[in-house]
Amino acid sequence: MGLRIERIPTLQDSYSYLVICEDTQQAAILDAAEADPILMRIESLGVQITKILCTHHHLDHVGANLEIAQIYDVPIYAHASDAERIPGFTHGIEEGDRIPVGNIHAEVLFVPAHTRNHVAYFFPNKPALFCGDTLFVAGCGRLFEGTPAMMFDALRKIEKLPDATEIYCGHEYTEKNLRFAVQCEPENQALRVQWEKIVKQRSCAASHWHNATPQEMTIPSTLGQERLWNVFLRARTVEEFARLRELKDHFR
Template sequence: MAGLEIVRIPVLSDNYVWLVHDPVSAETMVVDPAVAEPVLAEAEARGWKIGAIWNTHWHPDHTGGNAAIKAATGAQVIAPAAEAARIPTADRLVRESEEVRLGAHAAIVMEVPAHTAGHIAYHFAGDSVAFVGDTLFAMGCGRLFEGTAEQMFSNMQRLAALPDDTMVYCAHEYTQSNGRYALVAEPDNDAIRARMADVDAARLAGVATVPTTIGQERATNPFMRAQTSEILAERRAAKDAFRG
């Protein structure tokens, strides 16, 4: 089976929208479109027709393009059932362990609440790909806007259990600021120091630092590496106040 083609579309100040295409079925979907125009333009330039929108959570910088893309393409909007009231464009509501498909490629829905109460991720086990929205970032995790440190700790443990080679597609370019805090949280972690040298060089050159991998995060992410929910809570509060 041919692999998924995944295109990064940078929008707003630091968002990434992911355009995902199955070359066998010619089906295309978009993950968390903050806005519509760049996404429609990229799909048109590639000759791809968007048939679905997959949302991870309700925040406007993840759903703001839903209506316009849906109007332009007739795409079906797939969204977390727990956030149905906040995603009025949704056509299909999905829950834990449900399957969502792009051609022959199957993704399983993972409920990962904390950043928002109904946040989900989509895991393509057969493709070693996960779209995680604002739950897991490169060397970071989402703020606890609607949930608890205990929930986020559970999310981190669950995602850490995925194979190390799983490609993680998050929704923001936060790696450099996350890494600066990671160096403070784990000053003796040589893997973080080495990774930050690469990240700083990439950002200086204007190069994106995501996707990441589960293996990289297990080695360098202070939130995934937190041994208890209490430690994660302390680190999340410290990162919220961090100005390094």
């Protein structure tokens, strides 16, 4: 059972994704941030959109929900407790729910911290995780509505997934995240090598994010890679995590 993932650059530095079941050509949109680039991609691929899956209510993740749901007449899924903040919300989901997309399915992880209703979607067939603004490549999301302990717990939940899990996050923040991380762990060779690679990769970035090529996108990484260089995932206590998050909040 094949599963294909399309990365769509949206807004300034956001990612929207299509998860496509190759058997049926049915697909889900993961975080409908901006309508036009998503609609163009759907059109050019000729896939059949069956649902929109939302990680959290921030506008740079759900801003195109209403427009796209109206065009394709599809339901919109998000955590049940976020019904009032998700535009066009139709289906409330909870930890452990299975959501079919053609012949494949997502499993729901409840990971409140960046917002109090944040969810992530794990597709075991790949495996791939769509984690919104919870785990970033080499970083983690800000704590707008949660505590350091909540994010620490969310990362522990993600940490249980297999090493091969591909990490698809909400934004292209990797270069800055790595610049912060090398300050935190100057002795970490894997981290330094990755930082140099990403600086090179991002130096040929398109002037407009919408035109970004696959070569300049740093997403996905894998969970196995994140274990080597993600300082937030590597923090072993809530206190250590909280200290890093505080430092990162003021990092320019």
